[in-house]
Amino acid sequence: MNSDLRAILAAALVAPLLAAALSGCSSRVAVRGNLPEPEQVVDVLPGESDRSDVQRILGSPSTLSTFQDDIWYYIGERTEQVAFFRPDVVERSVLVVKFNDAGRVSDTKLFTVEDGQEVAMVDRTTPTEGNELTIWQQLIGNIGRFSGDQSGGIAKPGS
Numbered sequence: 001m002n003s004d005l006r007a008i009l010a011a012a013l014v015a016p017l018l019a020a021a022l023s024g025c026s027s028r029v030a031v032r033g034n035l036p037e038p039e040q041v042v043d044v045l046p047g048e049s050d051r052s053d054v055q056r057i058l059g060s061p062s063t064l065s066t067f068q069d070d071i072w073y074y075i076g077e078r079t080e081q082v083a084f085f086r087p088d089v090v091e092r093s094v095l096v097v098k099f100n101d102a103g104r105v106s107d108t109k110l111f112t113v114e115d116g117q118e119v120a121m122v123d124r125t126t127p128t129e130g131n132e133l134t135i136w137q138q139l140i141g142n143i144g145r146f147s148g149d150q151s152g153g154i155a156k157p158g159s
Contacts, residue, residue, distance in 0.1 A: 074095040
């Protein structure tokens with residue numbers, strides 16, 4: 001009976017520790033931006049919907065075109081992260097809504113993760129002109145370069 005009591009006590013102590021350890025491995029889902037539902041996007045009709053209709057259906061756009069006011073972008077991303085690992089992109093979409101001169105929707109396009117392209121970063125440094133001096137050359141090279149004028153470069157009146 002004493003060993004049964006020890007087993008129950010050990011299980012009661014180990015179970016919460018195991019649950020706490022496994023909860024650290026759970027995944028976290030994060031949604032950033034504006035991810036309109038497909039049912040909402042279908043309600044935006046080219047030629048019929050205007051700016052106010054689009055804003056009522058999809059909400060405010062994530063951003064507007066830099067050079068043209070007639071293009072709205074709805075940008076959103078859903079990521080999932082397990083423990084401390086780098087988050088994985090589960091879903092990413094960019095909905096582009098173009099308007100004509102009359103303010104009606106002329107075209108909509110949806111871009112997803114598959115449409116994206118990886119951009120390779122270039123590791124280059126810009127060469128600088130001149131000599132590369134060591135710390136000692138910089139310190140010793142400054143000896144004698146400064147005059148004994150203690151005025152701090154401010155001209156005194158009358159001089």
